[in-house]
Amino acid sequence: MKQLTELATPFVSIAEKGDLPGKTLPWLQTLRQNAQAQFESAGLPAKKEEDWKYTSLWSLSQQHFNHDVNGDGVSEQDVADKALLDDAYRFVIVDGVFRAELSKLEGLPSGATVQPFSQSLSSVEQQLGQQVALDKAGLTALNTLLMKEGLMVHVAANTTVDKPIELLVINSGQTEALATHLRHMLVLDEGAKAEVVEHYVSLSDGVSLNNIVTEVVLAEQAILTHCKLQRESKQAFHIATIAANQAAKSTWQTHNIALGAALARTDVHSRLNGEQAHTTMDGMYLLSGEQHADTHTRIDHLVPNTTSNELYKGVLDEQCHAVFNGKVIVHKDAQKTDSNQYNHNLLLSRGCEIDTKPEMEIYADDVKCGHGSTVGQLDLDQLFFLRARGLDEKTARNVLTHAFAVEVLERIDSDVIRTAMSQLIEHYLPSGAA
DSSP states (O other), X not given: OOOGGGOSSOHHHHHHHSOOSOTTOHHHHHHHHHHHHHHHHHOSOOTTSGGGTTOOOHHHHHSXXXXXXXXXXOOHHHXXXXXXXXXXXXXXXXXXXXXXXXXXXXXXXXXXXXXXGGGOGGGOTTTTTSSSOTTSSSSHHHHHHHOOBOEEEEEOTTOBOSSOEEEEEEEOSOXXXXXXXXXEEEEEOTTOEEEEEEEEEESSSOOEEEEEEEXXXXXXXXXXXXXXXXXXXXXXXXXXXXXXXXXXTOEEEEEEEEOOOSEEEEEEEEEEOSTTOEEEEEEEEEEOTTOEEEEEEEEEEOXXXXXXXXXXXXXXXXXXXXXXXXXXXXXXXXXXXXEEEEEEEEEOSSSXXXXXXXXXXXXXXXXXXXXXXXXXXXXXXXXXXXXXXXXXXXXXXXXXXXXXXXXXXXXXXXXHHHHHHHHHHTTTOOOOOO
């Protein structure tokens, strides 16, 4: 068990003296106290734990992170340059601080509320912390202890948000080794519909830590398209948990794209609690250099007549390392479950490595389920075919790499988000060594 004395950053001391919101709310103080007790007991997860055996947090434990922000020199042009979407509601957080003057929230439809997490605490008592477990190995307890800001979206019953909501989280690089602990809540009432993009970027190549928890609550017939795009500094640490509870006939489409960070870990979890609920859980990791990206997913089919579809793809180059562990659990009473889970990986060099483990635990006997994974290189016959038609080798490799990865993006329902994401991804796709 990892002890707090081994951590270079005194996280608990920072929590005790920090200016955290909600100090007057007894229920929130209790939640933070429980999180502190859990973190003091468990510390950071170690490789001896099954879910972390391929990912070491030793370098994170040895880094001294700052929590006091220096400077605020991010301009409107910086925001415009980094934003994924032009025509969208925009919620901007810079170095852990909500920036209203850089955000665009005018014109939201009646019934849609988009505001800072710190201003929403009085209304989230019944939902905050209900989608995640403090005792699960990871950094959820640390996030709960230190959570200070984030995005709160609430869409009232039968309301449709007419444009995507882009959460743009910027690390300016003005504070050396800055750590932020963001908490987001996306709550859609019955029949509500929205599209939300979480977008994480850096303006410098420095070290930072983003420790994020996103909780999703979908009532009956609610529909949420939810994308997370991470393209931070290649010296950054990015730890994220996304967890959803879904009621009957709700739909959650979640797309997780990892491009940046030296070490990125994302856990995605959906609980299908009502009949005819559906989850699409897709993702992509494009890695090079010595990047390390670890993705763990879990889908719990808890009742009959639910469906899920999962596709993750990875493109790896140079000396990078990727981990994918996907688990689908069909519980005893979840008859008529229909679930598919696949992970495919393209290795472009001899030095890269992938550890992939798709899993299914099925405790019902009337189900339709399939899963699998593949690991391979560029098809030489296809490469020869393109070369024979006049393409140079680099262009031919780019075409094949793009064709492999683009399937994940094509599954995004929103035309606006899919187009913007596709244009961005083209700049990150490697072509592979000749």
